[in-house]
Amino acid sequence: MGLVEELQKLEQLYRNGSLSAAEFAQAKSQLLSNPASIPDQAVAVLNKEAQLSRLDREWQFEQQNYMVRGRYGSQHKPSVVGGLISAFVIGGFGTLWTITTYSITSNMPKFGAFEIAQFMPLFGIIFTIFGIWSGINQVAKARAYQVAQDSYSQRRNEIERS
Numbered sequence: 001m002g003l004v005e006e007l008q009k010l011e012q013l014y015r016n017g018s019l020s021a022a023e024f025a026q027a028k029s030q031l032l033s034n035p036a037s038i039p040d041q042a043v044a045v046l047n048k049e050a051q052l053s054r055l056d057r058e059w060q061f062e063q064q065n066y067m068v069r070g071r072y073g074s075q076h077k078p079s080v081v082g083g084l085i086s087a088f089v090i091g092g093f094g095t096l097w098t099i100t101t102y103s104i105t106s107n108m109p110k111f112g113a114f115e116i117a118q119f120m121p122l123f124g125i126i127f128t129i130f131g132i133w134s135g136i137n138q139v140a141k142a143r144a145y146q147v148a149q150d151s152y153s154q155r156r157n158e159i160e161r162s
Helices: 003-015 021-032 037-063 080-105 112-161
Strands: none
Touching: 003 021, 037 112, 080 112
């Protein structure tokens, strides 16, 4: 049992009436008069605090690798739901574009200025592929973030318990 726990135990005994004021003062002075126990415990507490502080700083830097940038440069944590919504919205727009432009351009003449319009459905295919890729990328990033956060929490709990 450490010094702090011993002092707390003594104080609890004093408060519930098991020790008189004189007995409490004597026991407390005996605990504090042992200089060997104080520095070792202080070093252990400071070491633990330093480890936790270092781990927290490392996590803050690592966290930046997973952040998603918003439209105006804001940052937020990636989410699986956001990735799926992004894939469906952008991919859906691309599919709608492809279908619409194909139905419009399929009946056009295939010569002159109309010839270039035949490539309009390709933009929709590109949008669809980009939307699906973007969604998959964001879902993967969200899962990697969750794994890293769980690892950080586990390491922090291990240090706090030691």
